Amino acid sequence: MKEPELIYLDNNATTPCDPRVVDAMWPYFYEKPGNAASRSHPYGWVAEEAVQQSREQIARLVSADPREIVFTSGATESDNLAIKGVFEMYRRKGKHIITLKTEHKAVLDACAKIEKLGGEITYLDVDQEGLVKLELLDEAIRPDTILVAIMWANNETGVIQPMQEIGAICDKHGCLLMSDATQAVGKIPVNPKATGVHLMAFSAHKMYGPKGVGALYVSRRQPRVKITPQIDGGGHEQGMRSGTLNVPGIVGFGKAAEIAFSDMQSDAARLAALRDQLESALLKRIEDASINGSRKHRLPHVCNIAFKYAEAESVMMTFNQKVALSSGSACTSASVEPSHVITAMGRTSDEAHSSMRFSLGRFTTKEEIEYTIEAIVKGVSQIRDRSPVWEMYKEGLL
Numbered sequence: 001m002k003e004p005e006l007i008y009l010d011n012n013a014t015t016p017c018d019p020r021v022v023d024a025m026w027p028y029f030y031e032k033p034g035n036a037a038s039r040s041h042p043y044g045w046v047a048e049e050a051v052q053q054s055r056e057q058i059a060r061l062v063s064a065d066p067r068e069i070v071f072t073s074g075a076t077e078s079d080n081l082a083i084k085g086v087f088e089m090y091r092r093k094g095k096h097i098i099t100l101k102t103e104h105k106a107v108l109d110a111c112a113k114i115e116k117l118g119g120e121i122t123y124l125d126v127d128q129e130g131l132v133k134l135e136l137l138d139e140a141i142r143p144d145t146i147l148v149a150i151m152w153a154n155n156e157t158g159v160i161q162p163m164q165e166i167g168a169i170c171d172k173h174g175c176l177l178m179s180d181a182t183q184a185v186g187k188i189p190v191n192p193k194a195t196g197v198h199l200m201a202f203s204a205h206k207m208y209g210p211k212g213v214g215a216l217y218v219s220r221r222q223p224r225v226k227i228t229p230q231i232d233g234g235g236h237e238q239g240m241r242s243g244t245l246n247v248p249g250i251v252g253f254g255k256a257a258e259i260a261f262s263d264m265q266s267d268a269a270r271l272a273a274l275r276d277q278l279e280s281a282l283l284k285r286i287e288d289a290s291i292n293g294s295r296k297h298r299l300p301h302v303c304n305i306a307f308k309y310a311e312a313e314s315v316m317m318t319f320n321q322k323v324a325l326s327s328g329s330a331c332t333s334a335s336v337e338p339s340h341v342i343t344a345m346g347r348t349s350d351e352a353h354s355s356m357r358f359s360l361g362r363f364t365t366k367e368e369i370e371y372t373i374e375a376i377v378k379g380v381s382q383i384r385d386r387s388p389v390w391e392m393y394k395e396g397l398l
């Protein structure tokens with residue numbers, strides 16, 4: 001097999017910008033430099049028109065009204081704006097927020113800040129497959145619950161939550177539902193209105209658009225949701241998020257949405273086939289390998305596998321990081337922590353450290369998957385050959 005340069009299987013961390021997206025953005029750096037808020041000359045009008053077109057492209061992808069799209073700097077900001085914005089706006093109604101233990105740090109850290117500000121947060125457990133326990137959610141909602149924040153699809157495992165059922169429960173209790181849909185938008189059909197989701201965060205760079213631009217969907221009808229802005233100054237984006245719009249970034253985001261709208265189905269089908277090829281080969285050829293998270297309710301291009309007693313970071317070193325992957329370990333400033341997502345599903349810290357996330361993307365090829373299979377099979381076996389723990393386990397001593 002031909003040696004590839006570098007293989008990128010970390011598309012859940014960020015995706016390459018689609019060349020069609022880059023082409024669309026290009027004119028807005030120099031030829032069309034206007035500020036979309038400049039009302040007095042054609043430069044401004046041209047920029048505003050481009051922003052409006054993007055807003056429509058993005059709205060179409062998520063079946064929303066263009067006026068329900070608020071541009072931000074990315075999903076981290078959108079998550080913060082939704083959670084903190086609702087907390088401030090609905091403070092008189094209550095101070096209780098419910099979320100999941102497996103949420104992205106942008107949601108968890110925003111919730112931790114709310115706790116410091118006097119709010120109360122319930123962090124719900126998930127089941128062994130990473131799915132929300134619907135009865136737990138139903139029981140956790142109180143009269144003073146102002147928001148439920150549950151992600152659409154998990155970034156580490158690809159597990160898709162039963163958003164329709166979650167929406168119905170929130171509706172029954174009359175509380176707002178926010179979803180971090182960063183990994184879902186552009187990959188699977190997402191329709192917040194039809195699902196009962198009132199606020200939804202997503203980001204361009206996870207769907208083949210540029211980094212540094214994102215959106216928050218804010219429902220305008222049934223109900224009309226209000227949030228307190230977290231950035232003041234000028235009243236852009238209907239007063240919800242001030243600041244000069246990133247016009248080239250927004251144009252790229254719009255183009256990425258347009259491409260996703262037309263290519264989502266075919267991309268998903270192709271990637272699911274490649275993912276399944278990768279997954280079945282690894283499970284067949286490597287003993288004691290198991291999937292983290294639901295196989296049934298999962299994004300088509302993601303799989304997360306634990307290889308017992310083979311530390312992921314060490315396995316990745318055997319192929320010199322030639323295949324770019326994420327492990328179930330997260331480096332904090334002080335230490336290497338096991339992934340909170342994997343441990344929340346009942347896995348041990350060791351199992352988290354021996355987990356690898358494969359996230360395929362639009363530009364992944366069959367050859368790359370074939371190379372990756374060989375690299376992982378060889379790597380895991382090399383690490384286990386040197387491992388006394390694996391040996392003891394094989395001898396039945398563990």
Ligand SMILES: *Cc1c(COP(=O)(O)O)cnc(C)c1O
Nearest residue numbers: 074075076104106155182183203
């Ligand atoms: C990447 C990601 C984010 C952060 O998005 P940015 O645009 O990089 O700020 C938030 N939530 C999820 C689920 C993500 O995957």
